[in-house]
Amino acid sequence: MKSYDPGKIDNKWQKEWKKKRIHEALDSATTLKKTKPNFYMLVEFPYPSGDLHVGHWYAFAVPDIFVRMKRMQGYNLLFPIGFDSFGLPAENAAIQNKVDPSKWTWKNIERMRKQLCSMGATFDWSREVVTCDPEYYRWTQWLFLEFYKRGLAYRGNALVNWDPIDKTVLANEQVLPDGTAERSGARVEKKELEQWFVKITDYADRLSFDLESLDWPHSIKEAQKNWIGKSDGAEISFQVSSVSLQKEIKSKNLKLKAESRQLTSVKVFTTRPDTIFGATYLVISPEHKLLENNELGITNYEEVKGYIQKAKLKTEIERTSEGKEKTGVFLKGVSATNPATGNKIPVWVADYVLPLYGTGAIMAVPADDKRDEEFAKKYKLPVIKNYKSAGFTDFGKKTTTYKLRDWLISRQRYWGVPIPIVYDPDGKPHPIPPKHLPWILPTDVDFNPTGVAPLAKSKELLKRTEKIFGKGWKPEIDTMDTFVDSSWYFLRYLDSKNKKEFSSIKKQKLWMPVDRYSGGSEHTNMHLLYSRFFYKALYDLGLVTEKEPYRVRLNRGIILAEDGRKMSKRWKNVVNPDEQVKKVGTDAVRTYLAFIGPYNEVGSYPWSTNGLIGVRRFLERVWKLQEKISENANETKKEIEYLIHKTTKKVTDDVESMKFNTAVSALMILTNELTKEVSVSKENYEILLKLLTPFAPHISEEIWHTLGNKNFITMEKWPEYDKEKTKSENTTFVVQINGKTRATFAAQTSIEEKVALELAKELEEIKKWLAGKKVKKTIFVSGRLINIISD
């Protein structure tokens, strides 16, 4: 027998599989006379950073185990791959090394394609999607224009997050809680700019509500719900006026109504309108319209203006992370009327009230709200402890607010999809007609960030614009957030070559929704939310067929370095998968990653070289089992038959639920047991090989062919099990006395309570324990245990 040499067999089988194109999904649902059910397995496509790391293996090679089993089970399986190839790293490389971002990116893609193939993963390369390819981004632009037509994409002035290092604006999701940019680490500033937005807030309610129907892990749903932040409450108007005016009205004995135009009102949002009788003051945010000029007659307006200035200088982060200490200024000469009590209450301005949430103003109920209590204590404001409870809508209109804000998609950067908009000589935006798509990204630019988008310097782009639209017209110079590109890529996989449509309904009907989607937990409130929104918007436009894009979502964990820390070049603890493959082979690396921990949970698992070697040893044992094949081993032992069926069930169930670690464990147990036997039947050995194939396809394929088989084991039918035979005929019963295990005995699994009790009583240990005692009652669990209760 040859020895196991993965260096020789891995490459050989990868080539064979590729030659026969076994990984390509068929769009016709019927194949081989029989109807094969379609199954769409999606993994988040990679950014082409240049080198494959262990994280990539974990993200792609492990789901391939699931894919391979499904395919063997007879599914027409779609497992596509592509590259999320726009984005900052390419541009930064361009600045640093003076290389063209396009060349840099395509070179990396070329390299990563090869590396991805080395995993033995069965991607359908025929549908590859590359987001920086004009044939892809023409549709990103087309979809943007569809959104624009329906008012879902709009230009607006906004106080935005500005990254001073990358010199670009960022979405809220890309700013970390400490106020630094997720990517560059820069301290984010606030800037008022005109930007392109997408109206995700229109879908806040549906994005939140529809989560209920999804078969997703609870934690992901909760995280999204939290981020969307729906709260039901009421809007209540408080009349506000200057104290002197009120006095005047009183002295002249005028009716309030007559002077109402001189009164103004402030709307507050509250989730507890029932507490209005306890509202003792009003607080408005420094950005509130009421403070823009002094029509009200605030007597300390200068002081208030000073406070507003100070608040504006702070970034949002500073404002909200300054600890617990709240600050505010009393608006002198002004008061509001509590509509419930009719009492005059003071009005304050304080920056703990946020301008963009609710109405930017609150009624304070210090007896009931911690923040209000704190503020009232500091500034000695009145507190009403025992107040009357009001009906929910007695004084206000029912409303719902959300924390979610519209998605800012403009980026003042080069390497992204050009926004397909041009401006007329008056500066008014116009969509670029679809016949001019793809609206190509120009190349005559300066990549160095200057604060103005690089496209501003392109003469070609300006010339192109003027040629098509006329003199004085100007192109949009911002590009789109790359999350726009990735919001619909899973639809392009279905129809990647279509020149007329972004994705035909006919193809979508074959595959959507995605049956299973595996990715990183960091995307919970970014990509996963964006793409759900995109899909819902497309649904309303009649461009897709379902309400939700992903039926099942799973977030995977991460692989840490051997020292338990994150892998980093700085720590010099990075595990290079190519080196590992050289050492132990593709199959051992794949199987080890499957074995490292449960894949369906977000854990962090440290790499262990010894663990990897242990898995290689396991594969060696499988290999050596060839020696034990014997024609005479046909008289299969009952225990072995039982173990085969039990293992088949275990592996099938565990791979289905992506608990690959316990599936590998079951395969190890089976292998260990077979190794103990004098001889092994070819039939049983082949079942083991088939079960092993998804994990370790190369070694399985090699042995399979050595055994004389001509077809690919990869395309063989997945072993089936007989449910009856997964239960052993004999079982070890546990005998407990008063709930404590005292002995065990072996008997037929099917025995009844009476028999079990008799057998238990015969045992020496039990006799000892029961000597001189009365049996009060027994509890019997069929096929498991008998518990004897005595005094």
Add this chain to the structure above:
RNA sequence: GGGACAGUGGCGGAACUGGUAUACGCGCACGACUUAAAAUCGUGUCUCGAAAGAGAUGAGGGUUCGAUUCCCUCUUGUCCCACCA
């Protein structure tokens, strides 16, 4: 401050619907083979105890014949959100 998830050997982790806690792998110890080492194979490996036995799944309580599993209180950790009215 809010939310979600989790806490099991020296380590990664198992445990069906409440039914022998620690499967499988690593590590470690001893043994076989070897001049020797590596590799391989075998045996052992939660703690205390000579044994009988007792005690252990973050801590404490509860329900139950029986709890890693269900309930309550506390505690620690990870992740997400965070002055969201």
